[in-house]
Amino acid sequence: MFMLYLIIGVFLAALGGAFPGASNIAVVSAAAAGKRIQGQQIAYGAGLGEITLALLAISYSMLVTDFLQMHAWVKVVFVVAFLLAGTLFIIKNRLPKLKTRQAQLDKPIKRLLQGYLLAAVNPPVLLFWLVAIAIVNNNYVTLSTMLKSSYLLFFFFGVFLGKVGILMIYGSTGKRLAEKQLNSTKQVCMHTVIGITLIGIAVVQALKLWVI
Numbered sequence: 001m002f003m004l005y006l007i008i009g010v011f012l013a014a015l016g017g018a019f020p021g022a023s024n025i026a027v028v029s030a031a032a033a034g035k036r037i038q039g040q041q042i043a044y045g046a047g048l049g050e051i052t053l054a055l056l057a058i059s060y061s062m063l064v065t066d067f068l069q070m071h072a073w074v075k076v077v078f079v080v081a082f083l084l085a086g087t088l089f090i091i092k093n094r095l096p097k098l099k100t101r102q103a104q105l106d107k108p109i110k111r112l113l114q115g116y117l118l119a120a121v122n123p124p125v126l127l128f129w130l131v132a133i134a135i136v137n138n139n140y141v142t143l144s145t146m147l148k149s150s151y152l153l154f155f156f157f158g159v160f161l162g163k164v165g166i167l168m169i170y171g172s173t174g175k176r177l178a179e180k181q182l183n184s185t186k187q188v189c190m191h192t193v194i195g196i197t198l199i200g201i202a203v204v205q206a207l208k209l210w211v212i
Contacts, residue, residue: 001141002154008136008143009158010165013050016128017166022085022118023049024170031171041108043167045115050163051156052120057129058152059145079202081121086199119163 017024023046030039119125133143143155 001151004141005151005155006158008141009054009155010162012129012132012136013054013159013162014166016125016132017050017163021122021125023115024167026114026118027167027171028173036171038111039171040168041111042115042118043164043171045112046119046167047115047160047164048112049116049119051159052116053122053126053129054133054156054159056126057133058143079206083199083202086196086202090196
């Protein structure tokens with residue numbers, strides 16, 4: 001049973017993390033810049049953030065669902081944050097002073113916190129966990145706060161492994177792409193693509209919020 005909960009945790013986290021998100025892009029960006037260690041630290045923070053979302057889904061599934069339905073401003077904040085992040089990525093190379101300052105503040109704790117926030121402050125992924133936990137509870141095994149702590153520990157460890165593992169795959173892909181870059185113009189294009197992706201995520205979420 002321990003291995004079953006571990007496998008379920010790995011599978012769900014990998015499935016949710018396979019879709020491009022903020023933490024994925026941050027890891028790819030770090031890897032593309034040749035900062036493998038920094039990318040790993042962001043991934044570890046994101047793994048902890050994913051555990052937080054899974055814990056919220058298990059503990060307060062109904063409460064969280066009602067809160068998100070009653071407080072649309074949470075989703076609005078998410079959309080605005082991604083729009084701002086995407087814009088900053090696009091203009092990043094035009095702000096050398098900010099870039100230098102960022103390098104000075106680039107510490108392990110900061111990167112762990114960055115990864116954690118990118119993963120944890122993510123309403124769409126929280127909704128994924130709410131649905132995933134409901135499906136698992138209805139069809140496979142029980143995931144609740146009443147479960148034995150040892151089973152929950154294995155499940156959360158699986159969540160961490162799944163999230164970090166999928167981000168490492170993204171990072172490896174980003175590194176290979178970076179190695180193929182022949183000049184700084186392509187580096188600028190990489191940041192532009194990341195920025196456009198973030199803005200695209202924000203637009204999709206805005207459409208879901210106000211149109212669909």
